[in-house]
Amino acid sequence: MVGCKLKNLIEIESLNREDIECIIDLALQFEQQLKGGVDNVKSKCKGKNVANMFFENSTRTRFSFEMACHNLGVRIFNFDTEKSSITKGENLSDTLENLWAIGINGVVLRHTKVGIIEDTLNHLKANISFINAGDGNRAHPTQALLDYYTMVKHFGSVEGKNIVIIGDITHSRVAKSNIELLTKFGANVTCCAPSYFQDFGIAKVKWSDNLDGCLKDADVAMCLRIQNERITEKIPLDDYIKNYQVNENNLNPKTLLMHPGPANRDIEVSSKLLDSEAGLTVLEQAKNGVFVRMAVLDLILGGQK
Numbered sequence: 029m030v031g032c033k034l035k036n037l038i039e040i041e042s043l044n045r046e047d048i049e050c051i052i053d054l055a056l057q058f059e060q061q062l063k064g065g066v067d068n069v070k071s072k073c074k075g076k077n078v079a080n081m082f083f084e085n086s087t088r089t090r091f092s093f094e095m096a097c098h099n100l101g102v103r104i105f106n107f108d109t110e111k112s113s114i115t116k117g118e119n120l121s122d123t124l125e126n127l128w129a130i131g132i133n134g135v136v137l138r139h140t141k142v143g144i145i146e147d148t149l150n151h152l153k154a155n156i157s158f159i160n161a162g163d164g165n166r167a168h169p170t171q172a173l174l175d176y177y178t179m180v181k182h183f184g185s186v187e188g189k190n191i192v193i194i195g196d197i198t199h200s201r202v203a204k205s206n207i208e209l210l211t212k213f214g215a216n217v218t219c220c221a222p223s224y225f226q227d228f229g230i231a232k233v234k235w236s237d238n239l240d241g242c243l244k245d246a247d248v249a250m251c252l253r254i255q256n257e258r259i260t261e262k263i264p265l266d267d268y269i270k271n272y273q274v275n276e277n278n279l280n281p282k283t284l285l286m287h288p289g290p291a292n293r294d295i296e297v298s299s300k301l302l303d304s305e306a307g308l309t310v311l312e313q314a315k316n317g318v319f320v321r322m323a324v325l326d327l328i329l330g331g332q333k
């Protein structure tokens with residue numbers, strides 16, 4: 029394995045194939061090491077301090093970064109946005125300078141604002157590394173990495189695989205980071221969505237509004253939740269469910285069902301399918317998130333000057 033150096037992880041675009049392969053190799057090593065217990069983990073970042081700063085709600089990302097830090101011997105501090113001095117008017121940059129002075133080395137940041145990390149880095153003196161845990165509708169790089177890790181474990185490689193991403197593509201940072209990553213590795217990505225969730229500005233993919241047609245040859249069906257928190261217009265929900273729900277009637281048993289979570293049962297995916305064997309991959313994704321986030325943290329914090 030060729031070693032790779034990361035200062036921050038903001039978006040998939042900044043990683044080349046070798047960087048991604050390096051993260052995946054290290055995640056595989058951590059998965060193996062954890063089978064022998066947490067004391068078996070070879071961490072390069074033990075003793076570092078990380079702040080989890082979530083300005084948007086999260087279950088999987090926040091908890092798996094916490095678990096990843098505990099597994100690596102990194103101390104993680106959950107920043108309570110509602111109880112912080114940001115509510116008294118302190119800006120994010122000043123908050124971060126102070127967290128650095130207190131001893132924070134890395135920040136896992138989720139925020140509604142696209143590009144918040146780049147904007148902050150432009151005028152930050154603190155030597156803090158950032159991991160983007162989702163910024164608005166733009167990027168969620170560790171989700172794409174864990175999705176890729178899950179696919180690699182199932183298929184070995186995604187080259188030539190037909191990956192269909194279904195639903196609210198427009199408002200999904202998960203879709204955008206996945207498209208960027210999967211096309212780097214030669215996957216055929218199709219976005220399947222009704223017209224109100226299509227965005228032809230997203231390059232490198234095919235577009236379709238025909239779910240049955242897309243699912244016919246799909247190796248992976250990745251369902252997306254409707255991102256209601258980013259939508260003002262009214263969605264015709266009954267029509268959406270009828271035409272775009274993935275369920276036991278339209279999913280080929282050979283197709284790998286994936287969902288980044290949180291799932292809205294019986295909307296984008298049926299409960300029956302989610303509770304069947306096909307739904308197990310969704311929990312596999314959550315589990316794999318820990319190994320992948322360990323790798324990202326170890327490369328970033330372990331290489332910090």
Ligand code: CP
Pocket residue numbers: 085086087088089090162168171288289290
């Ligand atoms: N997939 C994902 O980002 O889930 P959370 O919002 O629960 O972190």
